[in-house]
Amino acid sequence: DTGVSQDPRHKITKRGQNVTFRCDPISEHNRLYWYRQTLGQGPEFLTYFQNEAQLEKSRLLSDRFSAERPKGSFSTLEIQRTEQGDSAMYLCASSLGPQFFGPGTRLTVL
Amino acid sequence: ELKVEQNPLFLSMQEGKNYTIYCNYSTTSDRLYWYRQDPGKSLESLFVLLSNGAVKQEGRLMASLDTKARLSTLHITAAVHDLSATYFCAVDNISGGGADGLTFGKGTHLIIQP
Numbered sequence: 001d002t003g004v005s006q007d008p009r010h011k012i013t014k015r016g017q018n019v020t021f022r023c024d025p026i027s028e029h030n031r032l033y034w035y036r037q038t039l040g041q042g043p044e045f046l047t048y049f050q051n052e053a054q055l056e057k058s059r060l061l062s063d064r065f066s067a068e069r070p071k072g073s074f075s076t077l078e079i080q081r082t083e084q085g086d087s088a089m090y091l092c093a094s095s096l097g098p099q100f101f102g103p104g105t106r107l108t109v110l
Numbered sequence: 111e112l113k114v115e116q117n118p119l120f121l122s123m124q125e126g127k128n129y130t131i132y133c134n135y136s137t138t139s140d141r142l143y144w145y146r147q148d149p150g151k152s153l154e155s156l157f158v159l160l161s162n163g164a165v166k167q168e169g170r171l172m173a174s175l176d177t178k179a180r181l182s183t184l185h186i187t188a189a190v191h192d193l194s195a196t197y198f199c200a201v202d203n204i205s206g207g208g209a210d211g212l213t214f215g216k217g218t219h220l221i222i223q224p
Contacts (some may be wrong), residue, residue, distance in 0.1 A: 033211055042114075042198050042214030043153070056211065091152060098143060099212065101153040 004094050004102035012108045013082055020078045021105045025094030032075050033099060034067055035091040036060065043091055049075060082109045112137050114201050116215035124223055126188050131218045133182040133199035141202035142182045143212065144173050146195045153198065157184075189222045196220070 005024045013019050025032050030051050035043035046065070048056045051072035061067075064082075069075040079086055087109045093099040113136040123129050133142070141160055145153040157166045159175035159182060166173050170193065172185045182199055196219045200212040 035211070040216070042200070042217050043212070045203070045211030045213065048211050058211070098155055098158045100155060101145075103152045 004092055004100055006090075006092050006102040006105050008105055009103060010106050010108075012110065014110050015082060015084060017082055018078065018080045019082055019107065020076055021090055021092075021107075023075045023077070023092030023094075023102060025074070025092070026100060027073075029094035029096050029100075030072070031095045031099075032069055033093040033095070034075070034077050035093065037089040037091055037104070038087075046077075079107075082107075084109045112139070112201060112203055112213045114199060114213050114215040116197075116199055116218050118218060119216055120219045122221045122223065123186075123189055125190055128188065129186050131184040131186075131197055131199075131220075133184070133215055135180050135182075135199075135201045135213075137180075139177070139180075139201045139203075142175050143200045143202075144182070144184055145198045145200065147198065147217070148195050156197075186220075191222050191224060194220055194222045 007022045011019055032049045034046040036046055037043040045058050046061050047067050049069040052069050064080045067077045089104045089106050091104045092102045115134045117132050143158055144156040146156050147153050157173040162177040164175045170187045175182045196217045198214050198217045200214045203211055203213055
């Protein structure tokens with residue numbers, strides 16, 4: 001499969017726990033994006049990497065959120081001290097031009 | 111701040127009918143995207159519109175872009191049940207001087223009934 005992959009696909013956690021998601025982009029794509037989508041809404045931009053550099057962060061990305069792309073390939077998104085409001089689908093996309101989206105990680109915070 | 115508005119947000123239509131979904135955006139941008147999302151699934155890229163007057167067609171779907179009016183349309187011709195999904199338009203922020211991500215509309219939930 002040469003598309004964008006994300007792991008895990010589903011995560012259920014208790015409030016206050018930390019969670020980490022992984023995204024593997026399409027191999028030749030140098031740009032990688034994270035979005036969050038809540039029920040009934042369109043995706044909201046969180047952050048963007050070009051190669052290993054994190055070039056932009058949305059104000060939606062609170063201090064509890066951190067993203068890395070250490071070698072310019074895969075990326076991780078960590079949420080610390082999760083809150084119920086963090087429950088959402090977290091989408092990763094990669095691009096050279098148009099963005100191609102992965103299947104998403106659905107997070108449920110109890 | 112870039113805003114993207116779609117209408118209608120919900121559309122129920124019969125097979126065989128034609129309809130248009132509208133996407134308005136608030137700041138200058140010349141890159142607009144249409145995506146399809148099935149329930150519980152991720153987004154599938156449908157069209158990329160890169161210039162004023164761009165028109166693209168794929169099967170029963172046709173998308174157009176008018177950058178002067180800041181309007182894109184997604185036209186459905188002779189709808190079939192398989193087109194039932196949620197359709198999102200998204201605008202590239204960077205053309206409007208913003209971050210290099212996309213701003214999405216709320217989506218149009220389309221149900222096509224036999």
